[in-house]
Amino acid sequence: MNSKEITDIFNFNFAPFVRPYYQEPLIVSRAEGEYIWDTDGKKYLDAYSGVATVSLGHCNKRVNDAVKAQMDNFGHISYIYRFESAANYAKTLLNKCGGDYCRVFFTNSGSESVDLAIMIARAATSSESIFTFSEGYHGGTFLTKFSTGLDNWHASVNAPPEIFYITTPECVTCRHKDCETSRCICLNRACERFEQINKKGLRPILVVEPVLGVGGIITPPLHYFKMLSEVIDEYNVFLICDEVQTGFGRAGGAFFGFQKYGLKPDIVCMGKAIANGYPLGAVVFKEETSERVKDMLHFNTFGGNPLSIAAAAEVIKIIDETDILNAVEENGRVFLRDMRLFFEERPQINRIRGAGYSIGLDFESAQSASEALNSARSEGLLVGIGGRKKNVIRIQPPLTFTPDHFHEVVEIFKKVLK
DSSP: OHHHHHHHHHHHHSOOOOOOSSOOOOOOOOOOBTTEETTOOOEOOOOSSHHHHHHTTTHHHHHHHHHHHTTTTTOOTTSSSOOHHHHHHHHHHHHHTTEEEEEEEEESSSSHHHHHHHHHHHHHHOOOOEETTTTOOOSSSSSHHHSSSSSGSSSSOOSSSSEEEEEEOTTTSSSTTTTTTOOOOHHHHHHHHHHHHHHTTTTOOEEOOSSBBBTTOOOHHHHHHHHHHHHHHTTTTTTEEOOOOTHHHHHHSSSSSHHHOOOSSSSSEGGGGGTTTSSSSEEEEEEHHHHHTTTTOOOSSSSSOOHHHHHHHHHHHHHSOHHHHHHHHHHHHHHHHHHHHHHHHHHHOOOOOOOEEEEEEEEESSSHHHHHHHHHHHHEEEEEESSSOOOEEEEETTTTTHHHHHHHHHHHHHHHHH
């Protein structure tokens, strides 16, 4: 099948909302490590890692070998039956979360994880009120689409009731300069609603991404997380941390974003990098929550399938055996510094922000971001796009990226933004 035939099938047989990133769709023939090759043999440096998913590189040999070994033993069996590798992995994963986390449910994806987390939270609190951030993104199921603050992701149907959007903190551009010493103004309205819910004897439910990925790599400052934690304590907020993009080291310096920023969630949601591209998600919670939903019936046919569990177990082993968490923190800091040094004064760039291996280039317009996206592809670099106006270039490479890879990214952007 040639490139035109492949493209025609995607255009005329796939759902109309399956849209390519590029003006000329990229057709992949193979991938290895930090690189992808198209059907014409062109090599690309992948600084997007399958949407922040293939964090240990494409076709990671150790991960693939673990999957092949499991494949020769047994593949799908479902949780009608139990198996040792799932028990071992559950224990390891819960240990990584630390604290009082002692329960886990495996799903197929981050969207499913957040959807289930909200269902558990509602059942555990008897509350219907869900709060998320205006630039947040939480998945593609019916409930998570509307839990997403970015309304361009909402389906053209009636939204579920009782979902409220808190103004996302972008403290760099905020005109209120006293937020470091008093409560952020963007939290005030939320606190008013929290208080109303408390008066009914209920707990508000808040879903938070430590770093807002699809919303444009928005990184609230540390003082904001401190204030947010105080608000959560004051109003007895039931906190769900969406670690689908930040988990497993991407934020740098810690296994999860909530650990790095000092949050204490009731539920932690995982996906994407958990199994280096094999379909898996997880919902982790405490015994207190478990006790409140012990009579709830829930099942997932493919959730925690043995092949993905094998991949996920190997992912944790590799992270534990290397210095990836510290490397992501340091390399990401240097890369962010260099990108700001070379490009933040360019007229088409508003600002550059990020944490760890998630960096966002906030462009003046969607058109200039799209031009940069396509120009980078022409120069052999793959990046992503995000933001409410689709004006943010997202750089979220595999965690195996080295300073040399980042230097290559900088040099390509010198050509792209000349």
